Amino acid sequence: MKAAIYHGIRDLRIEEVPEPSPKAGEVKVRVKYCGICGSDLHEYLHGPFPQSPFGHEACGQIVEIGQGVSGFQEGDPVLAFRKGAYAEYLVLPKERVIKKPEDMSWERAAVVEPLAGAAYAIEKGGIRPDDTVLIAGCGPVGLMALLGLKAMGAEKVYMTDPSEARRKKAEELGASLVMNPLIDKIPPQVKGLSGGRGVDVAIEAVGIESTLKDCLASVRYQGKVIVQGIFTDRAAVHMLGFVTRETIMIGTNSINPSLAMTWIETKRIRPELIITQILPLEKITEGFEALAQKTKEQIKILIEP
Numbered sequence: 001m002k003a004a005i006y007h008g009i010r011d012l013r014i015e016e017v018p019e020p021s022p023k024a025g026e027v028k029v030r031v032k033y034c035g036i037c038g039s040d041l042h043e044y045l046h047g048p049f050p051q052s053p054f055g056h057e058a059c060g061q062i063v064e065i066g067q068g069v070s071g072f073q074e075g076d077p078v079l080a081f082r083k084g085a086y087a088e089y090l091v092l093p094k095e096r097v098i099k100k101p102e103d104m105s106w107e108r109a110a111v112v113e114p115l116a117g118a119a120y121a122i123e124k125g126g127i128r129p130d131d132t133v134l135i136a137g138c139g140p141v142g143l144m145a146l147l148g149l150k151a152m153g154a155e156k157v158y159m160t161d162p163s164e165a166r167r168k169k170a171e172e173l174g175a176s177l178v179m180n181p182l183i184d185k186i187p188p189q190v191k192g193l194s195g196g197r198g199v200d201v202a203i204e205a206v207g208i209e210s211t212l213k214d215c216l217a218s219v220r221y222q223g224k225v226i227v228q229g230i231f232t233d234r235a236a237v238h239m240l241g242f243v244t245r246e247t248i249m250i251g252t253n254s255i256n257p258s259l260a261m262t263w264i265e266t267k268r269i270r271p272e273l274i275i276t277q278i279l280p281l282e283k284i285t286e287g288f289e290a291l292a293q294k295t296k297e298q299i300k301i302l303i304e305p
């Protein structure tokens with residue numbers, strides 16, 4: 001089968017590799033789509049990191065069942081969360097597979113994983129529907145957090161991004177106000193919007209020092225900062241304000257697919273609206289390079305092996 005193999009920074013090659021077969025407890029999936037995740041892009045641009053999850057936002061159809069697997073059949077359409085999905089076939093434990101509801105499109109199925117990341121972060125951060133929230137970054141992570149908050153019934157969600165295309169998308173998806181951090185000074189703006197108090201929660205969804213600083217300086221006394229961005233460089237922050245304002249800072253890096261599925265089923269959110277391009281496997285490098293562009297016009301790219 002054909003698969004995109006990671007050889008190093010900015011070096012992906014389409015290679016012919018042996019087709020995997022499922023062992024006991026595993027299923028084999030013919031991959032329909034695999035989304036490019038921010039963590040994949042990070043790896044593409046800066047090198048691998050521990051327990052690399054390269055190519056993990058997949059969906060497709062089960063074509064073979066390993067020994068002892070119950071509850072799934074050949075032909076079942078599924079969501080599949082395991083690395084190695086930039087390939088025609090993916091083999092994975094059945095615990096990492098969820099049945100795709102019949103009325104769910106493949107495009108929607110392909111973005112449940114990033115939505116599940118937002119679900120995990122929102123739950124772990126204990127965000128409540130009446131909280132005011134700042135999301136720094138209108139990329140896939142920030143936009144999925146926005147949709148999760150909308151699904152919960154949150155009404156005041158402010159967002160920031162230097163990219164015009166991404167700010168537009170955030171507006172389209174229902175952000176209360178979207179600011180450009182290259183023009184607006186974010187903390188005073190956010191404080192102005194919340195009667196001088198600051199927001200209850202800020203979500204860092206980029207992974208750079210300036211957005212982390214904006215988050216820390218925009219939350220109220222005893223407010224929370226949830227950090228989801230993948231940081232390449234160190235961030236120097238003033239810890240005095242952190243201490244005197246008794247800020248709570250939480251890092252999150254996991255998924256809650258069942259909460260994400262509940263949101264989709266009951267709250268009518270449309271996470272597939274973040275998809276901006278679908279490319280065949282042969283053009284995967286083009287996809288990564290597009291996401292690496294400074295203008296950030298692409299948001300979520302799906303690869304179709």
Ligand SMILES: [Zn+2]
Nearest residue numbers: 037057113114
């Ligand atoms: Zn992901």
